[in-house]
Amino acid sequence: MLKVDRSIEPVPDSLTTVGNAVDNERVAARTYYTAIPVPTKTYKFKRYKEEDIVAALEHLFHGKCAYCESKYIGTQKMDVEHYRPKGKVNENLGHPGYWWLALEWNNLLPSCTDCNRRRGQKSYTLQADGTIVSSNEAENAGKECAFPVSGVYRAQVSQDDLSLEVPLLINPCDHDPDDHLIWHINNLKIPILLAKSVDNLPDEKGVKSIEVMGLNRFGLVTVRAEVLQPVAVQVGNISELIDITASMSSCEARDLCLAKIGRDIDALQACYEPDREYAAMVKSYIDSHMENLKRDLAGLLA
Template sequence: MRRVHRPSTPTSLLPGGAGDAELARLKLHRITPPPPRKKKKSFEYTAYKSEDVRRALEKVFHGKCAYCETYYAASAPVDIEHYRPKGGVSEDVTHGGYWWIAMQWENLLPSCIDCNRKRGQVIVEASTSLTVLATTASPKLRQAGKQNSFPLANSGVRAAAETNDFSREQPLLINPCNDDPAAHLMYSVDPSHPTGLIVPTGSLQQQKRGAVSIQVYGLNRLKLLEDRNRVLRALEFLGDLIIDVAKSIADLEAPDAQRQLLGTAAEGVAARLRLLRDRMLTELKAAASPEAPYASMASAWMEEFKQRLTR
C-alpha cells in the first residue's frame, strides 16, 4: 500500500449534482415505511457507480487496488469501495453504516475483489513456508476482505448519522489517501530471504493499525504474496546484474586493464557496459514508479539495494 494524493471531486459528485440528488432520495427512502405486510426494499445506489467516478478513481490510483496495489483491470472488474461502509458496520451492529457519505468522493476507493469482499483466503504468516502452502492440497482458509468492516480504537465515539465531522473517530484501517502507509507497514525485502511479506512497524499504535489493516484487507494472502515474490525475484536479478556490471566497468577502467587491452578497446567495452548498467537502473526505477504494481514494496527494496551498494 502506498500514499496517494487525491485531487478535487469529480463533477458528478459536486454539490448540486447526482450525489446531492441521490442523498435526498435516500433520506426519503429511510423515513418511508414499507408497504403493508411486505419487506422494505433496499435502496439502490447509483451516483458513486457512474462512469466518470470510476475513471477518476482509475486515474488517481493508476488502475491499481488502493490496498494491495494489484492491477485489477487485468483480472476482474473494480469494486468502488467505501472506506467508511455505507450499509452497516461489522464491529457495531447498532450503527447502520455511514449511509449519508455513500456518495462522497473522499469516502470512495478502488479495490480489487479480494481486498473488498469477505471470503476464505489462504493467509501467510511470518513463519510459514510459501512452498509448503503452495503445494498443500487443502490449505487452511481464513476470512479476509474488508466488506463492512470498520474497527475503531475508540469504538464508543463512532460518528452519528449525518455528521461530517469524523475527527473524534480513531480508525484502525489505513486509508492511503489520508495516512502514510509506510508509517504502519513494512516489507520483508532482506536479500537473504526476500519474501515480500508485509509486517507492522512504527509505534505501538501504528503497529496496531498496521496489523489490523493487514488482517482485514488480507494483504498477506497466498496468491498476492506469490505475485509480489515474482516482482522481488526480478528486482534481485536486476540488482545482481547491476553489481556485476559495475564491477566489470571498474576492472576495465583500472590502469593495468587499459594497458593490457590497448586503451581504446577497453574504453569501448566499458562504455557499452555503462549503457547496459544505466538501462537496468532505469528498469529498477520504473518498478518503483506510482504506475507499477507493488510500487511501495519496490521502493522499499530500492532503499535496501542502495545500502547494499554502499557496503
C-alpha cells in the first residue's frame, strides 16, 4: 500500500455540482434516511460510479487498487470502494452505514474486486519460528462492509464527529501505510506484509488491514513475487558489475563501467515510481539493498 496525496486531484465536477443527478440522489437519500419511521432497508446508491469519478480515481491511483496496488486497469473493472461503508457496517449490527458519505469524494477509493468483495481466500502467515506457512482452509477476506474501529466511539448519524472515530483500516489518503505495515522479504517467492511492531505489539491498523483486505492472499503474493524477481536480478547484476569494475586496471574501461552502474542504479530506483505495480514492496526491497550498493560504489570511487 502506498501513501497517496488526494489534494493533487480536483474533486470531480459531478460531486460538487448542485442540482445534477448525483446531487439529486444525495438529497433523495437524506430524505429517505430521515423519514419516520426510520427505514430498515438500505438505500440503493448508483451515482458514485459516474464517469468523471472513476476517471479521477484512476488518475490519482494510476489505475491501481488503493489497498493492494494491483493494476486492475488492464483486466477488470474497478470497484468504487467506500472507505466507510455506505449501506451497513459488519462490526455494528443495526448501523445504517455511513450513507451520508456515499457521494463524498474523500470517502471513495479505487479497489480491485478481491480487496473489496468478500470471499474465501487462502493466505500466507509468518510463524513465530520465522517460517511462512500457507493456510489449509480458505477464510473470508475482502473489505465489503467491514469498518472496524478502535474504542467505543462510532459515528452513527451524519451530525456525529468523524474525527472522534479511530478507524482500524488504513486509508492510504489519510494514513501513511509505512507507519503501520512492513514488508517481510526473506523469501523472494513469498513476499508478505506484516503489521509493524509497536511497543512489542503488532500495530492494530496493520493487523486489521492485512486480515480484512486479504493482503497476503495466495494469488496476490504470487503476482507480487513475479514482479520482485526481475528487480532482484537487477540488484544482483549491479552488485556483480561493481565487483568486476573493482578488479579492472584500465581507467577508460573502469570509467565506462562506473557510468553504467550509475545508470543502472537510476533505472532501479525508477522501478518504484508511484505508477508501478506493488511500488511499496519494490521500494522496500531496493532500499534494503541500496545502502550496500552505494557503499560498494563509494569504495570504487575512493
